[in-house]
Amino acid sequence: MDEPQSRQACGLTACDHDERARGRLLRAAADVFDRKGYAAASVREIVEQAGITKPVLYYHFGSKEGMLVAILEEGARLFEQAVARALTCPGSVRQRVAALCEEVYSLFRDNVPAVRVAHALFFGPREGLPAFDFTKFERVLRPAITRLVEEGMATGELREAHPEDVSMAINGVIAGCTDQELNPCGTPVGIDGIHRVLDLIFDGLSATHNEKEN
Amino acid sequence: MDEPQSRQACGLTACDHDERARGRLLRAAADVFDRKGYAAASVREIVEQAGITKPVLYYHFGSKEGMLVAILEEGARLFEQAVARALTCPGSVRQRVAALCEEVYSLFRDNVPAVRVAHALFFGPREGLPAFDFTKFERVLRPAITRLVEEGMATGELREAHPEDVSMAINGVIAGCTDQELNPCGTPVGIDGIHRVLDLIFDGLSATHNEKEN
DNA sequence: GTCTATATTATGATAGAC
DNA sequence: GTCTATCATAATATAGAC
Secondary structure, eight states: OOSOOSSOOOSSSOOHHHHHHHHHHHHHHHHHHHHHTTTOHHHHHHHHHHHOOOOHHHHEEEEEEEHHHHHHHHHHHHHHHHHHHHHHSSHHHHHHHHHHHHHHHHHHTHHHHHHHHHHHHSOOOOTTOOOOOOHHHHHHHHHHHHHHHHHHHHSSSSOOOHHHHHHHHHHHHHHHHHHHEEHHHHHHHHHHHHHHHHHHHHHHSSSSOOOOOO | OOOSSSSSSSOOSSSHHHHHHHHHHHHHHHHHHHHHOTOOHHHHHHHHHSSOOHHHHHHHHHSSHHHHHHHHHHHHHHHHHHHHHHHHHHHHHHHHHHHHHHHHHHHHHHHHHHHHHHHHHHHHHTTTTTSSSTTHHHHHHHHHHHHHHHHHHHHTBBBBBBHHHHHHHHHHHHHHHHHHHSTTTOHHHHHHHHHHHHHHHHSSSSSSOOOOOO
C-alpha cells in the first residue's frame, strides 16, 4: 500500500511534499486500522504516526472513512490483477488452480496489514461501515475458480461432480492457508505447503479410492 | 447464548428477575457486538435493547469488556463440547472427520451472532482487547483433527503424507464452509454440502489418479 | 497545504437515592 | 438490584491564520 494511482493535475508547487504526506498517511492508516481495528482507530493516532496534523488528513481524504476507502480500493485493484494473472497462465487446470492459489497467497502474504483490515471488515460487522463494495473480492475470486473447474470437467481432467462443491474444496485451501497466515498463533504455510495441500485434495486423502459417485 | 452456568448463591429475593435481566443483557450484547463490532458497540445501545439501564449492566458484568468475556467463555464451552462429542463418535476416520465437521458446522450455524463476534475478534486486531485466551478455539480444533489424521495413517486408511498437510486440507473444508456461512453474500452450505466436499477431497478432485508421492 | 485552537457530541463509567 | 443524573474524557471534524 504505497502511493497509488493518479492525482488530479499536480501543479507547480510542492508536489513531492504533497505526495509524501499522502503516502505516509496511507501507510500509517493501514497500520493503525490493522492494529486497533477501524472503529477503535483514532485519527489522532494516525496523524501522530504519520507525523502530520489532523487538517492534512481531512484535506486529502475528507474523513476517517475516506482513508479506509482509499486503502480498500488499492487492495481490490491488486487482488484483481493477481487473479487475472493466474487465469492467463498456461498449462492444465490443475496447474492453473495452483497458480491462482499461489498468486492470492503471495499477495496476502506481502500485504498482511491491508489484508487483515479488509478481512476484518469483510467478515466483521457491516453496520456503520463505509460505502465500499465488499463483495468485490468474492465476485472476483469465485468466478475465477468456477471457470477453471468447469473447464476441467469439460476436458475430463476433473472428476464429475457439482461444480460448486469442487469450487468450495479449492476455496477451502485458500481460506485455510489465509486463516493460517492471518491468525497470530498459526505457523505460515508457504508456497510449498499450498502445493502439497493441493496435491492432496486433487489426488485424494484416502489410501484406497472407493469412489462413490453422487 | 442464553443464561449460562452458575451464579453465586442466589438468595431469597427476586432471583428470577435477576436472571432474566442477565440473560436479556447477554443476548442483547451478543447482537449489538455482532452488528456493530465490539469497539463500535456502545453500552447505551446494549442497555436500550435489553430494556434496562446502565447501572444494571455494570452491576452484573462490571464493564463492557466483562460482557464480551462472558459471551466468549460460553462460546468456548459449547465449542469444546461439540469437538469432544465428535471424537467419541464410532466408525472410520473418514466418518469421524465428517462428524467433526458436522458438529462444528452445526454449532456455528446455530449461534451465528456469537460466532461472528468470536470470529471477528480472533482474526481481527488484538490491541485493546479483553484478557481472553483467543487461542482456545485453535487449541481445541487442531489437536482433534491431528489425532484423527494420525490414527488414519496408522491404520492405513489415509494416504501417507505430511500429517499437517492433511490436517490443513480438512481444516480448509471447515474454514471454507464457515466463511461461506458468516460472509453475508455467501449461500449456506448445509450438512449435505459439507459431506459432498469431504467426499471430494477424500477421493480426490482429479478424474485420473496420477499420484506423485512426495 | 499545513498549522493552532476549538466546537460538538458521544462515550464508558459512577454517585447516591430508593 | 435498579433507577436518575452526572462526571470526565476522548472522539470526529472544522474555523481561521499563514
